[in-house]
Amino acid sequence: MIDEDISEKPELQSQPDIENLDAVILSVDTLEPSEQSHPPVDPKVFESEMNPHLDALYRNAMRLTGNSNDAEDLVQDTYLRAYRFFHQYQPGTNAKAWLFRIMNTVFLNDYRKRSRKGDQLSYDELEDFYLYNRLNEESLSTDQSFNTSNPEDVIVSRLGIEEIESAIRTLPVEFGETVALATLEDLSYQEISDVLNIPIGTVRSRLSRGRKILQRSLWQVLGVKEPVEEKAK
Amino acid sequence: MAYDDNYSLGVGETTPDSVSFDYYSCEESIRLLNEYLDHELSPNERADVAKHLDICQPCLERFRFEQTLLISIKTRMQTIHAPIELKSRLSTLINQG
Numbered sequence: 083m084i085d086e087d088i089s090e091k092p093e094l095q096s097q098p099d100i101e102n103l104d105a106v107i108l109s110v111d112t113l114e115p116s117e118q119s120h121p122p123v124d125p126k127v128f129e130s131e132m133n134p135h136l137d138a139l140y141r142n143a144m145r146l147t148g149n150s151n152d153a154e155d156l157v158q159d160t161y162l163r164a165y166r167f168f169h170q171y172q173p174g175t176n177a178k179a180w181l182f183r184i185m186n187t188v189f190l191n192d193y194r195k196r197s198r199k200g201d202q203l204s205y206d207e208l209e210d211f212y213l214y215n216r217l218n219e220e221s222l223s224t225d226q227s228f229n230t231s232n233p234e235d236v237i238v239s240r241l242g243i244e245e246i247e248s249a250i251r252t253l254p255v256e257f258g259e260t261v262a263l264a265t266l267e268d269l270s271y272q273e274i275s276d277v278l279n280i281p282i283g284t285v286r287s288r289l290s291r292g293r294k295i296l297q298r299s300l301w302q303v304l305g306v307k308e309p310v311e312e313k314a315k
Numbered sequence: 316m317a318y319d320d321n322y323s324l325g326v327g328e329t330t331p332d333s334v335s336f337d338y339y340s341c342e343e344s345i346r347l348l349n350e351y352l353d354h355e356l357s358p359n360e361r362a363d364v365a366k367h368l369d370i371c372q373p374c375l376e377r378f379r380f381e382q383t384l385l386i387s388i389k390t391r392m393q394t395i396h397a398p399i400e401l402k403s404r405l406s407t408l409i410n411q412g
Contacts, residue, residue, distance in 0.1 A: 123409075125406075125409045125410045128409065129406065129409070133402075136397045136401075136402060136405075137393075137395070137396045137397050139397070140395070140396070140397035140398075140401070141392060141393075141395050144395070150398070154398070154401050157397065157401060157405075158401070158404070158405060158408075161405050161409075162405075162408065162409070165409050210345055210348070210377075211377045211380070211381070213380075213384065214376075214377050214380045214381070233380055234379070234380055234383045237380075237383055237384050237387050238383065238387060241384075241387050241388070241391065242391065243391050243392065243394070243395070246388050246391060246392060247392075264353060265385055265388055265389060266388070266389055266392045266393070268389075270353075270355070271350075271353070271355050286349070286350070289349055289353075290349055293349065297384075
């Protein structure tokens with residue numbers, strides 16, 4: 083039996099009202115916090131709802147923009163728009179999904195440069211458990227560059243942030259988005275559907291294919307690394 | 316035994332000792348891999364996959380590996396935090412309004 087604690091998701095809160103959100107948040111050219119025609123927002127209330135998600139927003143912005151300067155700009159843009167339209171947010175609903183939806187919309191509108199086309203893989207032929215199989219074969223071969231017989235040990239000891247970021251970057255954009263939101267940020271499939279504005283069936287298929295492609299990329303990244311130093315026996 | 320080195324089962328094949336209509340096959344379980352790991356299955360579906368894993372060691376090993384992989388990815392990436400300077404800048408911006 084597999085341990086139950088793979089991901090601790092908070093109870094699914096009621097979904098934020100995001101109808102017409104895209105048009106509204108893009109309708110503003112200036113983001114001066116002082117310009118408000120709505121009841122003033124208590125910054126402390128806003129911060130208490132939104133600040134817990136700043137790290138996740140920054141990680142997402144880094145993935146979208148690829149560099150820290152643009153990522154900070156995108157976070158700031160997102161945050162200030164959220165502040166400006168805080169009256170549209172229903173307190174106690176899913177703040178994280180609401181913020182991610184804003185960031186996604188802003189990014190598509192302002193920051194997207196080229197759309198990355200990944201290698202043209204035949205997705206229907208993608209092998210299940212690709213990484214497990216390659217690591218297993220490696221451990222059985224005479225050339226034991228990983229120096230271990232346990233595929234899980236290789237992951238725990240060899241997989242670092244650089245390898246993961248590099249592998250995620252190789253994914254076609256639409257797969258990378260879904261994989262990142264599900265795997266890194268614990269969003270439910272319904273939340274991902276809301277954030278990316280795609281049907282939930284599309285979330286499932288992109289996630290399935292995206293994770294398979296990710297495993298191929300991880301294998302390439304792990305495979306070309308120098309072998310770890312021999313531990314003293 | 317249906318397994319070969321590449322661990323692929325044909326449609327409709329089941330693991331040994333299983334009652335085919337009471338238990339998911341390997342193929343059926345694998346189809347639900349992501350939803351199982353992401354806690355997106357109904358309680359009944361989740362229990363059915365778990366029943367298969369109880370009797371199928373190869374699936375259990377592979378599912379366990381996938382789980383380790385996803386947890387490792389998430390754990391490492393969640394060590395990345397927004398810069399302190401960014402957070403304080405945002406706080407200044409909205410508190411001065």
